[in-house]
Amino acid sequence: MLKPIARLCIRAALAAALLAAGQAAxxxxxxxxxxxxxxxxxxxxxxxxxxxxxxxxxxxxxxxxxxxxxxxxxxxxxxxxxxxxxxxxxxxxxxxxxxxxxxxxxxxxxxxxLQSWRIFLIDAKTQPALRAAHTLGQLARLRAGSGSAWATLESLKEAHLSVVTGSSYNGLFQMLMAGRFDYLPRGVNEIFAEYDTHKQDYPALAVEETLLLHDQxxxxxxxxxxxxxxxxxxxxxxxxxxxxxxxxxxxxxxxxxxxxxxxxxxxxxxxxxxxxxxxxxxxxxxxxxxxxxxxxxxxxxxxxx
Known part of the structure; x- marks a missing residue:
C-alpha cells in the first residue's frame, strides 16, 4: 500500500500532467x-x-x-x-x-x-508646384496632410514641414480635394490601393510623380x-x-x-x-x-x- 506522501506526489504529478495537456490543447x-x-x-x-x-x-x-x-x-x-x-x-x-x-x-x-517610403496623393493641379520643390525648404512652402494621431506627424514637423491635420481617415481625402492641404504622404505599400479606391469619387485625385519621403x-x-x-x-x-x-x-x-x-x-x-x-x-x-x-x-x- 502506498504511503500518504507517495499518494500526494502521484496526485500532484497527475494534476501537473493534466494541466500541461490542457495548456498544450x-x-x-x-x-x-x-x-x-x-x-x-x-x-x-x-x-x-x-x-x-x-x-x-x-x-x-x-x-x-x-x-x-x-x-x-x-x-x-x-x-x-x-x-x-x-x-x-x-x-x-x-x-x-x-x-x-x-x-x-x-x-x-x-x-x-516599406511603409516608411512615402509618396503623395494630390489634386492633379498641384503637380507643377511639387515638381518645382527640390529641397525640404521648398517643400515646406506647401502643406502636407496627416492624421492628428499618425506616427508620421512628428517626423513631418521635425523636418519643419507645414502640416494640416484631420481627425478621420476618410475625412483626409475630402480635405485634400477641397484644397485644405496640398499633398497627403502615404506609404508605397498603401497609396495605390487608396488611389484606385477613391479615384471614382475624386476624378482629380492623382499620385505625385517626382518626390519621395523616407520617415524611418x-x-x-x-x-x-x-x-x-x-x-x-x-x-x-x-x-x-x-x-x-x-x-x-x-x-x-x-x-x-x-x-x-x-x-x-x-x-x-x-x-x-x-x-x-x-x-x-x-x-x-x-x-x-x-x-x-x-x-x-x-x-x-x-x-x-
Missing amino acids: ATDIVIFDQPVSKADRRREYANALLNAVLQRTVPEFGPYEIRHAAVHMERPRLFEALKDGKLVNLTAYPATANWMRELKPVPIPIDMG IPSLFFVAPGETRLHRRITAGMEALLKDGSLERLVLDYHRNDLRRAKLCTRKRFELPNRQLDPALFGRKELWLNPFEARHGFCPALLPR
Whole structure:
C-alpha cells in the first residue's frame, strides 16, 4: 500500500500532467482590429502575415483562432482598447514612442520598412508646384496632410514641414480635394490601393510623380500588455519567417506591383528624422528591405547591362 506522501506526489504529478495537456490543447484567441470599411484594403497584407505567423508557430504553441473587433477604431481609441485587451488584443501600426512604451511591440517591421517610403496623393493641379520643390525648404512652402494621431506627424514637423491635420481617415481625402492641404504622404505599400479606391469619387485625385519621403517609422505588431504568451508566439513566428526568407517573399508578393508603379528610383528623395524611437530598433539590417537594391529589379538603371 502506498504511503500518504507517495499518494500526494502521484496526485500532484497527475494534476501537473493534466494541466500541461490542457495548456498544450488551448487555443490562442487573437482579436485583430477592423479596417475602416470593406473598401479599405490596408489590412489585407497584415491579415495574411498574421495567418502565416500563427500557422508557423502551431508546432510549438498549438491551435489558434483569429477574430476581429466588432467595430473599426481610430488610433487613439484603438490604443486604449489595446491597453485593456478585451475588445482587441493585437494590431499592426506604425510605431510611436507611447505605443512602444505602453504596449508589447514585436520589434520586426511587418513590411520590412516599406511603409516608411512615402509618396503623395494630390489634386492633379498641384503637380507643377511639387515638381518645382527640390529641397525640404521648398517643400515646406506647401502643406502636407496627416492624421492628428499618425506616427508620421512628428517626423513631418521635425523636418519643419507645414502640416494640416484631420481627425478621420476618410475625412483626409475630402480635405485634400477641397484644397485644405496640398499633398497627403502615404506609404508605397498603401497609396495605390487608396488611389484606385477613391479615384471614382475624386476624378482629380492623382499620385505625385517626382518626390519621395523616407520617415524611418516601422510598422509593427502590437500586442495587449497582458498577452505575454501571444507576444511570445508572434515574436517567434516573425523571427522564423525572417530567418528563412518567407517574410521578404511575402512582402514582395503583396507589394511588387506597388513598387513598380511607384518608380522610386526616378524620384527626389528626402530623409526625415525619427527621434521618437530607440535607435536600437534600427540596428538589425536584415529587418529592412531596401527597394533600391539591384536584386529586386525596381531600379533598371542599377541593373547590369
